[in-house]
Amino acid sequence: MxxxxxxxxxxxxxRTYQTIDHFGASGAWSMDPIGKMWSEESKTRVADLLFSQEKGIGLSGWRFAIGSGGGEGNPDYPEPLLWRGHSDTFKPTSHLPYDWSTHEGQRWFLKAAKLRGVDRIVAMAYSPPRWLAKNGRIAPDESVGQSNLADDRIGEFACYLADIVRHFAEEEIPFDVISPVNEPSWCWDDSRQEGNRYTNEQIKLLVRALHGELRRRNLPTEIDIAETAEIAALLDDEDVQAFDPRLSFYKGHGNEAKHGGKYREYIKDFLGDSDFALMIGNKLSYHSYWADHANDGDRLLAYRERLRQALDRHAPAAKLWETEYCNLNADGAVRDLGMGLALFTARVIHHDLTVARASAWSWWLALSPHDFKDGLIYTDFARRGDPETVLPSKTLWALGHYSRFVRPGAARVxxxxxxxxxxxxxxxxxxxxxxxxxxxxxxxxxxxxxxxxxxxxxxxxxxxxxxxxxxxxxxxxxxxxxxxxxxxxxxxxxxxxxxxxxxxxxxxxx
Missing domain, CATH: 2.60.40.1180 (Golgi alpha-mannosidase II)
Structure with a gap:
């Protein structure tokens, strides 16, 4: 035997390592229809599962999506059940005043989060509003070139975001963090989902403009970038080549070959610039997509070791936040409420915290209507009048093993x-x-x-x-x-x- x-x-x-800032999830898209159409009882149950330390997993971070205006009735997105193609906007055109009654559903959950003690609220803009976009849409196409936001309109976008931050501060639901770009190295052409690409230089121009607008309004909100789709976009070219000798540098979606500009080496370019690093709180954020399995060059461990080495090389005192994850692999296209995905996710969390030494970790959709591995909670609700089903997954509870107990200010030892x-x-x-x-x-x-x-x-x-x-x-x-x-x-x-x-x-x- x-x-x-x-x-x-x-x-x-x-012997201590990083201090934990928060564990969170996103209220993007699904929380607006749920918050508008569901009963108080059903919404309260969802809020308790997400935010309560007694009844749920006690998230300490919450991500609020500032919509770009791909709303219902938009001819580009005629199907109202495809929630990710539908978002409110606080300002539908450049000439109309702000409409603070929009994002009603998300605002309900934002208040519910604060009521239950959520520490950090992050506002995210996946795309400029349609009226600021070159093509008038929520996503670029090949014709727009390097970005769907023209350089001469970056100041307007910064003012727009700062106005929103100021409004919520006046409403006493302040945003602690504003994230102005999302997965900027991604192509996003003709996407039915809000998104935009930005070169490194355009990100710097936007951050400088936004930093100035926030300071001018005496707003203490931090700026977070760059919400990279892949860890590789953060790395130095030599790190990418060492990880995969077939690559001379991170090519992403081929943006550089198509449009010119640079869409990579974020640690070197952003944290290696000391003045710019101060504007972003000496911190970078990334998503753990496709960094969750041990084959394909060991993306679970070796990938994060490269990430940590690059950070220590350029900015050893800087922070990392992991800000978005779900299973986007080949088996991701079917719901999994069971222990398989829960363990798979917990293993990603473990390596992000212990190898990359991330100070924050967030899941993607808090609530999903999709047949995909993207939700902590699922629902079969599709339109007003449908049963308000609430289907917690084991992945919800897996995240809760960290979020309920490892509170902001804790130090990994x-x-x-x-x-x-x-x-x-x-x-x-x-x-x-x-x-x-x-x-x-x-x-x-x-x-x-x-x-x-x-x-x-x-x-x-x-x-x-x-x-x-x-x-x-x-x-x-x-x-x-x-x-x-x-x-x-x-x-x-x-x-x-x-x-x-x-x-x-x-x-x-x-």
Whole structure:
């Protein structure tokens, strides 16, 4: 008989890494029709699942989509059920005044988030409004060249965004962060989804203009860029070539070959420019799409190692935020409310936090009507009068193992021990404000894993355990007290979080 392996972990509170800013999700598109058409009871249930630390996963970040005006009745997008092609706009034309009654559904959830204690609100603009776009549409086409926003209208776009930020500040629902571009290296030609490409120089022009408009209005809102679709757009050319010798540099969608300009090397160009880095809070954001599997050159681990190395080379004190993820792989086109996607996602979160050392992590759509692996919560609702179905996924609860317990201000601390992408993975977070410790254990394997936390100073005497597995009811379920001095079995294909108060004398290096 083969002797069972015990996985021992050593805690070192004196060795700290990044401070956590938030865990979040996006209210893009689906939250507007839901917020407008659903009953208060159904909306409240969704809000509790997303934002409540008692009834749900306690998100600490929320992303509000500033629509560009691809709304219902638009001849380009005649099907109202294709929600991602339909968005409100606060200003339908350059000549009309702002209409602050739009985005009604999203505004409901924005208030619900703040009411439940969400710490950080991010406003996002996927595209300029239609009246600022060269082609008058919510996405570019090949004819517009480098971008659908002309350089001589960048100032107008910056004023538009700053006006929106100021309005919400006056309404006492301030945006902590404004994200003016999304996946700017993507082509976006003829997309039914809002989007726009920007060269590096155009991003700099926009950020400088927006920074000036925010300061002129005395608004403390931070600017976040660049929400890259792929990690490779952040890397230096030599990093991309080292990762994949077939490439001399990141080519993305071929924008440079088609239109000229530069759409890559964001760390070097943005954080390597010290004056510009200050305008963006010495931080860059990225999306984890296609960085979630171990084949194709090990995009799970090696990709993030390259990312961390590039950041340490140019700006070791800078922050990274992971701001969007769902499964866009070949198997992504079917809903999965089960444990398979939950574990797949938790493994991505783990590597973003422990290898890339991201300070924030966000999922894509908080609520999805699609037959796709893109939602934390799903609904079959399509039009007014349909049943208001609320279908929480196991992925919701997987994210909750981090978001409910690892709160803003927590520091990731050293937890040395086994790290197997196909087996057991673990990370630890200390909270100096309330002197608590959170440990997240992810078991990707089919068989249970024995864990030994004993013999190390700094552990709480007792912690509360929470479990998500494929069993019904195992949705961040509390399973009672756990003593780190005693062995712990982590079930196969499950996630376990331990949370407890640190003993007196346990110190931090913060």
């Amino acid at each position: 083969t002797e069972k392996t015990t996985n021992r972990y050593s805690l070192d509170l004196g 050293e937890l040395a021990g086994p790290s197997d992408k196909d087996g057991l993975m673990a990370s630890a977070y200390a909270h100096p404000a309330n002197r608590t410790l959170t440990v997240v254990l992810l078991n990707y394997a089919e068989q249970a894993a024995d864990v030994d936390l004993a013999g190390e100073p700094g552990w709480p005497d007792e912690m509360t355990g929470y479990l998500t597995s494929d069993r019904e009811g195992d949705d961040l379920r509390s399973f009672g007290a756990v003593r780190p001095s005693e062995p712990l079995a982590v079930p196969g294909r499950s996630i376990v979080t331990l949370h407890g108060s640190l003993p007196e004398g346990a110190g931090f290096s913060l």
